[in-house]
Amino acid sequence: xxxxxxxxxxxxxxxxxxxxxxxxxxxxxxxxxxxxxxxxxxxxxxxxxxxxxxxxxxxxxxxxxxxxxxxxxxxxxxxxxxxxxxxxxxxxxxxxxxxxxxxxxxxxxxxxxxxxxxxxxxxxxxxxxxxxxxxxxxxxxxxxxxxxxxxxxxxxxxxxxxxxxxxxxxxxxxxxxxxxxxxxxxxxxxxxxxxxxxxxxxxxxxxxxxxxxxxxxxxxx
Amino acid sequence: xxxxxxxxxxxxxxxxxxxxxxxxxxxxxxxxxxxxxxxxxxxxxxxxxxxxxxxxxxxxxxxxxxxxxxxxxxxxxxxxxxxxxxxxxxxxxxxxxxxxxxxxxxxxxxxxxxxxxxxxxxxxxxxxxxxxxxxxxxxxxxxxxxxxxxxxxxxxxxxxxxxxxxxxxxxxxxxxxxxxxxxxxxxxxxxxxxxxxxxxxxxxxxxxxxxxxxxxxxxxxxxxxxxxxxxxxxxxxxxxxxxxxxxxxxxxxxxxxxxxxxxxxxxxxxxxxxxxxxxxxxxxxxxxxxxxxxxxxxxxxxxxxxxxxxxxxxxxxxxxxxxxxxxxxxxxxxxxxxxxxxxxxxxxxxxxxxxxxxxxxxxxxxxxxxxxxxxxxxxxxxxxxxxxxxxxxxxxxxxxxxxxxxxxxxxxxxxxxxxxxxxxxxxxxxxxxxxxxxxxx
Numbered sequence: 001x002x003x004x005x006x007x008x009x010x011x012x013x014x015x016x017x018x019x020x021x022x023x024x025x026x027x028x029x030x031x032x033x034x035x036x037x038x039x040x041x042x043x044x045x046x047x048x049x050x051x052x053x054x055x056x057x058x059x060x061x062x063x064x065x066x067x068x069x070x071x072x073x074x075x076x077x078x079x080x081x082x083x084x085x086x087x088x089x090x091x092x093x094x095x096x097x098x099x100x101x102x103x104x105x106x107x108x109x110x111x112x113x114x115x116x117x118x119x120x121x122x123x124x125x126x127x128x129x130x131x132x133x134x135x136x137x138x139x140x141x142x143x144x145x146x147x148x149x150x151x152x153x154x155x156x157x158x159x160x161x162x163x164x165x166x167x168x169x170x171x172x173x174x175x176x177x178x179x180x181x182x183x184x185x186x187x188x189x190x191x192x193x194x195x196x197x198x199x200x201x202x203x204x205x206x207x208x209x210x211x212x213x214x215x216x217x218x219x220x221x
Numbered sequence: 222x223x224x225x226x227x228x229x230x231x232x233x234x235x236x237x238x239x240x241x242x243x244x245x246x247x248x249x250x251x252x253x254x255x256x257x258x259x260x261x262x263x264x265x266x267x268x269x270x271x272x273x274x275x276x277x278x279x280x281x282x283x284x285x286x287x288x289x290x291x292x293x294x295x296x297x298x299x300x301x302x303x304x305x306x307x308x309x310x311x312x313x314x315x316x317x318x319x320x321x322x323x324x325x326x327x328x329x330x331x332x333x334x335x336x337x338x339x340x341x342x343x344x345x346x347x348x349x350x351x352x353x354x355x356x357x358x359x360x361x362x363x364x365x366x367x368x369x370x371x372x373x374x375x376x377x378x379x380x381x382x383x384x385x386x387x388x389x390x391x392x393x394x395x396x397x398x399x400x401x402x403x404x405x406x407x408x409x410x411x412x413x414x415x416x417x418x419x420x421x422x423x424x425x426x427x428x429x430x431x432x433x434x435x436x437x438x439x440x441x442x443x444x445x446x447x448x449x450x451x452x453x454x455x456x457x458x459x460x461x462x463x464x465x466x467x468x469x470x471x472x473x474x475x476x477x478x479x480x481x482x483x484x485x486x487x488x489x490x491x492x493x494x495x496x497x498x499x500x501x502x503x504x505x506x507x508x509x510x511x512x513x514x515x516x517x518x519x520x521x522x523x524x525x526x527x528x529x530x531x532x533x534x535x536x537x538x539x540x541x542x543x544x545x546x547x548x549x550x551x552x553x554x555x556x557x558x559x560x561x562x563x564x565x566x567x568x569x570x571x572x573x574x575x576x577x578x579x580x581x582x583x584x585x586x587x588x589x590x591x592x593x594x595x596x597x598x599x600x601x602x603x604x605x606x607x608x609x610x611x612x613x614x615x616x617x618x619x620x621x622x623x624x625x626x627x628x629x630x631x632x633x634x635x636x637x638x639x640x641x642x643x644x645x646x647x648x649x650x651x652x653x654x655x656x657x658x659x660x661x662x
Contacts, residue, residue, distance in 0.1 A: 021383045023297065023340060024423050029405035030388055034347070055405070068407040068563075069388035071347050087309050088507065088553040089467055089539050094647035125391065125557055126309040127348055130466035130539065131473045134648065140350040147649045168319065169351040179350050183386045187361070191354040196238040201316040203473025204463075205234055207489045208225040215226035215452065215460060 001046045007039060015054045018185060026055055029065055031184045033072050038180035042073040071183075078113045078120035079175050080158050082106075083137040084151070087126040095134040098151045099123060102136075105152055106159075118159050120176075131200035132167070139179045141169035144198055169194050223481040225489065226452055226460040228440050229433065230476045233320040239355045241362040244323035250368055252439035256331040257376040264335035264442070271441045271449045272458035277303055277394075277431025278505065278534045280457075280523045287336050289418035290426045298426040300333050300341040301403065301417075302435055305387055305394040307346055309507035309557060310537035313462040314432035316474060318345075318352045322359035326382065328435035330368060331442060333380050336428055340381045344399050347386045356384045391561035395609045396429040398563065409565045410609035433462060452478035457522030457533075467502075467540035468494040468646075480525070483538060484517040497542040501625070505534015507554045508614025510621035511547075531621070546641035547626045548633055551618045552580040558615035569612030572603035576619065583630060586638035593630050597623060 003011060014035055018028045029051060036047030043066045051062045066072045084099040085091075106114055106121055113120040129135045132144035136151060143154060144167040157164050163172035170190040174182075182188050208214075232238050232247050244250070256264055269284030290298060302325070306314040318325060325343070333341045345353055360382050363369045371379050385403060392398045393408040400422050402408035421427020437459065441449050449459045457479040463486055466472045470491030477486070483502065493499055499514045504521060510531040512519070519529045526533045541550060559573040579596050582588045600616035607613075623630060632640050644653040 021385075024404065026405035027385075027403060030402065031386065033388065034386065065405065065407055069347075069390050071387075071389035086553070087557055088550045089310060091553055092541065092545055092550060092643075092646045093467065094649055094651075096643065097647060097649075097651050125560065126307060126311075128306045128312045128315040128346070130310050130312045130537070131464060133466060133472075137348065140348045142349075142351070145648075148651065166351075170354075182350050182353060183347055183388075185357065185384070185386065187354065187357050191351075191358040192237070192240070194351065196235075196320040197233050197316060200471070200473030201320060202230075202234050203465075203471050203490065204225050204475030204477070205227045205230045207475070208227045211224070213224040213226070215228045215231075215448075 001049050029055055033066055034180050035184035038177050038184060041177055042076050077176050078118055080119050081139050081176055082119050083122040083124035085124040085127055085135045089130050090133045090135055093133040098134055098146055098148055101148045102151050102155055105155055132198060138164060138173045139176055141166035141173050143167055168198055223478060223485050225475060225477050227476045228460050229317055229436055230474060238320050239322055241323055249323055250327055252442040253327050253330050253368060254374055256334055256442050257374055261335045267446060270446045273437055275431055276433035276461060283434050287428055290336055293337055296425060298338050299422045300338045301422055301427055301429045302329060302343040302432055303399055303429055304343050304345040304432045305399060307391040307394050308535055310503055310539040311506045311535040313464050315349055315352055319355055322355045324436045324439060325432055326359050326363050328438040329382055330380055331438050332435055334378055339379050342403060343384045344403055345386055347388045353386050360384055392563045392611060409563045412608055454480040454520060454522040456524055461536055463536045463538060465490050465538050468542035469540050470494055480520040480522040482518050482520060493542055500541050500543045500545055501547060503539045504531050506537040508617050509534040510617045513625055544645040546639055547622050547629055548584045551622045552584045554618050555580050555615060562611060566607035568603045568606040572599055573615050575599055583633050584639060586633050588634050590634055
């Protein structure tokens with residue numbers, strides 16, 4: 001492994017904390033893979049070796065797990081993982097057109113990274129925000145109700161190095177490495193940023209309030 | 222007219238609704254204190270009596286699942302919350318946990334006490350970082366307030382909760398694949414039996430419950446069985462989140478008694494977009510056979526939807542109007558299943574690949590009449606022939622759409638092209654003609 005002393009020291013401390021969360025230490029593997037991505041920007045050979053040594057596994061066993069999951073990247077990832085949902089509902093609502101324009105603007109296709117290392121582009125599967133279709137995600141933060149114009153503005157801002165603000169998420173999207181650290185289970189102090197909900201999330205509640213409805217005052221018998 | 226019933230969604234519009242303080246002010250964590258004063262078996266019986274059924278899709282009675290755990294043998298037993306919401310169309314658990322993670326944590330504590338679990342896990346899909354932040358914070362705040370940890374509120378009951386992020390794999394929503402993933406392995410389903418109740422996480426007795434199921438428990442404890450059973454239909458009790466998406470005026474989360482109809486929900490949601498005609502919809506996500514406007518008055522409960530030939534699933538109502546090409550929609554779903562098949566079972570792994578080949582050919586107008594029959598034959602070779610339900614789900618939209626819209630498949634063959642203008646389905650205006658874009662950045 002080629003980690004310098006201070007990086008390795010931090011990795012070891014973090015790995016120790018992760019292992020402590022589970023009664024059986026192999027369960028620490030998924031968060032530990034997120035952790036090495038937070039340092040290397042992908043699951044590097046060093047990262048695989050590190051996880052293997054920490055958990056008493058072979059490098060082959062770690063690789064077998066890492067290659068199963070799409071969030072673990074096998075090549076150095078862009079600073080921003082940009083996804084356009086092209087599953088059926090988002091695609092029909094305009095996601096296909098957004099994908100086409102964004103891909104043209106970035107000059108890269110699915111699972112490719114721009115030459116400047118800013119954006120790794122991806123056709124997303126459903127991200128559980130269908131009532132906000134068409135949806136995009138940047139480093140797994142929600143960008144709701146997108147249009148080709150807002151989508152192009154978003155990638156232009158990222159390519160220009162400007163901060164971008166999700167619809168439901170922190171004040172600005174952290175980098176891929178920063179987000180990977182959260183996914184390893186380490187809080188980053190951003191939980192209280194952003195709204196509780198988007199408008200569609202509250203649609204039913206609002207409708208019920210307008211009508212003065214309360215639970216269990218009737219209901220479908 | 223069925224009335225909406227905001228229970229889980231009741232405080233989502235409050236200022237900082239995700240904070241513990243907000244939740245406590247509206248009565249949060251009082252059910253936990255009440256539950257800790259009860260016998261665990263009485264809690265299990267209470268949830269059995271409430272008729273609460275799994276809100277993750279299968280609809281298995283929650284209390285019965287808890288009751289399946291073998292008698293205490295002194296070793297650990299686990300609660301694992303399935304928060305891997307990834308089924309296309311399903312979008313209820315993610316907003317629930319973003320707006321109020323605390324109701325889930327309270328539900329986890331009560332459920333764990335009821336089943337004798339001292340270490341519970343919440344398996345959250347990895348692609349929702351902000352939800353993970355809020356869950357991590359809610360768990361930390363619960364420890365600080367003594368709602369988790371050692372000797373909770375002097376009861377002698379200990380509970381640790383670990384919130385675990387997945388890494389992008391739909392299959393991990395299948396409960397045994399989820400357990401393998403949580404054990405640090407590739408997320409591939411296990412052969413059942415043994416069921417998780419007998420040999421689950423680390424081969425120990427385990428309850429796997431969906432987020433919404435567990436989050437429904439505190440209100441049942443607080444308000445009682447009768448309050449819950451007053452809502453819903455005879456065998457589908459209580460409230461549930463109905464997620465409307467697609468071509469409706471006001472898509473979103475509508476929490477209602479089970480048994481409400483799409484006609485009623487559509488009215489609350491302002492009707493179809495631009496007054497267009499409803500063409501087809503999924504009652505419970507992309508794995509459930511599609512419905513049409515003939516099913517507008519089908520009560521959305523487990524029995525009625527089942528009797529009408531589909532499944533209530535996750536109440537993910539994806540609504541498509543007359544501008545939508547059903548072949549395009551089904552092709553895209555099928556590509557999803559091909560992508561997400563874990564590869565363990567041959568019928569699913571190979572079958573979803575071939576289905577995709579045939580459908581793409583048909584959608585592009587290059588298919589033949591024989592292809593339509595081939596689709597159905599291939600579906601026959603997949604359904605019921607794999608460890609888990611992913612392959613079955615892949616066939617649902619195909620078989621149901623050929624049955625309901627065979628003529629539309631045939632038009633793709635006879636016209637040699639898709640007869641629909643895709644731009645007409647989008648929420649914004651654009652021309653379907655190829656455009657010349659500006660130079661690449």
